């Protein structure tokens with residue numbers, strides 16, 4: 085057997101191995117990236133930045149992607165929702181004014197986003213906790229604002245000192 089045929093044999097073997105062990109390889113890769121994400125801060129930062137850059141370019145694709153993801157992950161969503169409800173219950177310090185605030189928004193046709201000042205139909209507006217509840221914010225009127233879907237979805241659980249660093253452009257800042 086000469087070198088060329090030997091190499092070819094190895095290549096054929098590798099190709100076969102790859103196709104018969106696809107699931108195993110996939111699981112291995114997943115585990116590898118998961119570990120690296122947990123242990124390599126630079127790698128984690130790089131992935132986060134990639135995701136945020138993607139989000140900025142494809143922000144209009146987000147809603148349909150979220151919708152598909154939610155349908156596939158109903159159980160996870162239900163768990164998140166119940167966790168959120170429990171957190172919110174614990175963080176509720178003063179419900180006075182909240183309903184009035186929500187009714188006032190509902191009664192208007194358009195509302196300005198608290199962050200970017202965009203004028204948004206009130207049926208599309210999101211109610212956001214300025215300091216996220218998971219970061220110690222309270223569910224009370226002084227911590228609530230009306231936000232456009234885009235601001236709400238890019239802010240997510242970030243606080244205001246971190247969010248602009250991810251590239252959010254405020255019209256008024």
Ligand SMILES: [Zn+2]
Nearest residue numbers: 197200232235
């Ligand atoms: Zn906005």
